[in-house]
Amino acid sequence: MEKEGKGKEGDILGILSLKGGVGKTSVVSSLGAAISDFQRKVLLVDANLSAPNLGMHLKVVDPKVSLHHVLEGSKTAKSAIQHLDYFDLIPASIFFDKQINPLRLKNKLKPLKQDYDFIIIDSSPALNDETLAVMMASDRLIVVTTPDYPTLSSTLKAIVHARRRGVKIDGLILNKVYGKSFELTIKEIEDTLDVPVLAVIPEDEEVVNSISKFTPFSKHKPHSKGAEEYKKLAAVLIGEKYRPFSLKRLLGLDLGKEEVNRELFYERVFK
Template sequence: MGYVISFMNNKGGVAKTMSAFNVGILWSRIGKKVLFIDLDSQANLTGMLAAYDDRYSGKWESTIEDAFIIGPKLEKDRPLPILPSRYHGVDFVPADLKLANFDNDTSTVSLKVYLLKDLIEPIRNEYDYIIIDCPPALGSIIMNAMVASDGMVLVTTPDQPSLDGMHMVIGVYNEIISDARLNPYLKFIGCLVTRVENDTINKLYISLIEKEFEAYVIKPYIRKNTKLNQSSSMHRDIFTHDPDGKGAHDYRDAAKEILLRIEH
């Protein structure tokens, strides 16, 4: 049965999407079948997976928002709008700006938090890993992601706003696992620290993160470098863009470490 994992932080700009993308692509490179689900209305993950593919123009016949609203009413075995990507063994469910309306619509906030779980269940066995890229916000979408997931990775940069964002997500996580009706088995896999530099402020926050999260800190840290920024802006995975660089090295080892934590 496919393992569902969410990448989260309530703070934007922490390389959450880039991390989810590169981790998933690395897993596909070692023979795993991967499905990405984009839950962020900015749709950056969708852009990364649809880039350089003549089949896609950026306008989607159906997105994850449509599945949330219409999917449960359909008499279909596969209500998720799954599309193939340019990567072998990698599919994705696209998002667009409409998704922001779903989380802000008071008529949908009260919907049951099992929507995403119910949408995933029919196709779960078709993939080794289902990776959910979550928005930098707290709301019904995040609740759906946590209820649907087996594991959760928090992505952070070494600074106070990002740590505050992690603490907010952990607050929701504690609510989820403490309620037997939601997801008491949701595993906190760890926190992935990105954009790390060798300066005094970074070292201070790294020390704070290690003290608070201890064994939950995923190693190695993802060091800040120009090639990672280039690959993200060009919608390319780091293993293709700069295969021998430190960004590829860091994400390769981090992705393997996350796999080990999932399997043990």
């Protein structure tokens, strides 16, 4: 797909959390597919350099040219791009022996901004140069968290580090939500982190199934609650008014906090 409005540079969105297993990589592929459904040109970048697996989510195994080669300096970023069904991808190498400099990421991705509407970067859960490189390369960040105390403390750490570096944080994705009373509430999470929750993705074994099928979850189960949340989040990130029929809204009932936050985000960024 050709990028619309060639004059405007695309945004680089970093997906961050300082804890493994919360769902960063699943978010990157599902959100990427959801944004591309709005006719936007999307590039995903696997910058989890020490333990990459975005490629494995998408059936890209052992790429000949990867982000590692780009950061080592032997290949251009353009030559590492693979064209997949819903988006393009710069994969990373699972095994790579030579020295790389993760902090080159920003400069390597910059020229690609003119070719894409959105570049989404997957990151490592370790607080090291890889994660720092993602923070520095991103125009804005979304932090992924789950609603429990151990993850909340890691999420707070991620936010403190991003803020210290002056990187804008658009909001949080609350993932793997069971909807049980033992979980932290959105209010408790927002009061602790002072960052709005922009999407709530339920715990759903179909996410695991989608990975076995090498398909983004938002495409695998497009009518699920999670896929609908990705669609609404994608819309607000690109400034599209997308408002599916809602009985709650029609009846004037209270909307979820994440719904209100998305509307506030839209008003703030696009009005």
